Amino acid sequence: MARRAGSADLPLHGGxxxxxxxxxxxxxxxxxxxxxxLHEGRDAFLARLAHPFWFQSFGAVMGMDWHSSGITTSVIGALKRGLNPRANELGIRVCGGxxxxxxxxxxxxxxxxxxAGFDGIALAQASRLVAKVDSAAVQDGFDLYLHGFFVTDEGKWAVVQQGMNGANKTARRYHWLSDGLTSFVESPHSGIEGRRQGEIVNLADRRADASRSAQLRLLAELGPDRLAREAAALERGTVTSDCPQPLLPHLVMPDHHDVRANDVILRRLHGTLAAAADAGPRDFPELLLVPGVGARTVxxxxxxxxxxxGAPCRFADPARFSLAHGGKDRHPFPVPTKVYDKTIGVLKAAVEQAKLGQDEKLAAIRRLDDxxxxxxxxxxxxxFEAVIAEERARSHEYGGRSVFGHEPAPSPDAGAAQAGRSAVVT
Incomplete structure (x- = not known):
């Protein structure tokens, strides 16, 4: 049975x-x-999409605003543009938006x-049911406005959809996975992200089976008009429940735009910095075949x-992954486009060679993670503050860019203070 995997708060951002x-x-x-x-198969990719913490980290490593609702829209859009033209090769299609x-x-x-040869009509019905459950059966104050459906050639699927609460300026993202799903109305979610904002009516919980059955009997016995009057009367009272909610991981994405030290697991960041600065260029020559690649790209x-x-436990701090390629709003620092492009170049070469049976580069990237x-x-x-300060100080050298434009070169005084530093190798 698919299960709810956790929840998180997402500030509602436009732009x-x-x-x-x-x-x-x-x-x-x-x-x-x-x-x-290539490494694990299409099912593994669907499982990652259905993991709320991984999905947020995935968006952050691509340079989106690390904590906002915009990650959902931008990630689904990017994958739809990138995967659909190669659907015949990769066997994954992205629908909706x-x-x-x-x-x-x-x-x-x-x-x-x-x-692809699967029953698209049946999956279209599944799509409607998924949306119905999260808009009607789960009444949590969020109105759905985004629905992304990922499907493989085998007919397996994952859904990522999102609702907004305009009054509170927050969003909630819901994750579904077809693997293990036996019912649309008994605890079907693989994950739900969003802030608890009062009582939630979740008729998709397996514990609500009696409630669903009773509602059908009441509708048959009393009719809709009588039910409406009864419901109005109940609203004047207080309904309590002794059924405990399960303890689940809860990721709170804060309202502040800047990335702060307490948003990041520092020891993991130090491991990445050490691997790149000390081990990367020396121990991973396979990664240096793209000209200009150095410790910053590593x-x-x-x-x-x-x-x-990474295993699921590695994504408890999605903010850490924003330190790969920054953010479009300059938080934690402007997007280092030169580094970004070299990262793409190395990964592209590794993937292309792996498809030809030469997986040395892709294996080197995995060893780098190890x-x-x-x-x-x-x-x-x-x-943490020193890492961010260094990145911002060198942003112009890295091709730093944000929605505010290109990062300017440092002032002459600042440049003089840095005289004698070696040329940057990204």
Whole structure:
């Protein structure tokens, strides 16, 4: 039986992803998906999409706002642009999206079924049921506005959909996975993200079976008008329940835009820094075949490698993955486009060679993740604030860019203070 995996708060943010970042997100997101499929198969990729903590980390490593609701829209959009043109090769299709695109999901699934050979009509019905459960059976104050349906050629699927509460300026993301799903109305969720905001009516819980049956009997016996009057009377009273809620992981994405030290598990960050600075360039020559790749790119690759290979427990601090490629709003620092492009270049070369049976580079990226995990057990490093300060100080050298534009070169005084420093090698 699929189960609820956890919850998290997501501040509701507006805005658009700039084209220069959206194009990079499409390329990197597609490469990460392809690497996972190569290593573990399509089912493993669906399972990751259905994990709320992993999904947030995935968006953060691609340079989106690390804590906001916009990650959901941008990740689904990037994967739809990147995976659908290669659906015949990778065997994964993305349907739906935000607003009007979500309403096109059933038609897109029917077309995908015709192309791949699965029952698209049946999955279109599944799509409608999934949306119905999270909009009607789970009455938690959030109105659905986004529905993304990921389906493989075998007909297995994952759904990521999101609702908003405009009054509280928050969003809640819901995750579904077809693997192990036997009922749409008995605890079907693989995960739900969002803040508890008062009492939630969850008729999709397995413990609500008696309630669902009673409602059907009442509807037959009393009729809708009588039920409406009874419901109004009940609202004037207080309903209590002695049925305890299960203890689940709860990821709280804060309202503050800046990434702070308490948002990150520092020992894991120190392991990544040590692997990149000390072990990366020396011990992983396979990663240095792309000209100009140095410790800074290896650091980003180590975080990408963790997104590809990491166990669920590794994603308790999604903010840490924003230190790979920054954020479009300058938090934790502007997107280092030169580093980003080199990360894409190395990963692309590794994936292409792995498809030809030469997996040395892809194996090296995995070893880099293993090295970072070993080092984090005993290494120390600079403070979180020092890491961010260094990144911001060198942002111009790294091709730093945000929605506010390109990062300017430092002032002459600041440049003089840094005289004598060696040329940057990203």
């Amino acid at each position: 658009r992803v700039p084209a220069w970042l959206g194009e990079r997100m499409t390329r990197l997101g597609t490469l990460i998906a392809e690497a996972i499929v 935000r607003g009007k695109h979500s309403r096109a999901t059933p038609a897109e699934l029917a077309a995908a079924g015709d192309a 650091r980003s690759l180590a975080m990408v490698a963790e997104v590809i290979h 090295q970072a995990r070993r080092l984090e057990r005993y290494v120390s490093g600079p403070s």
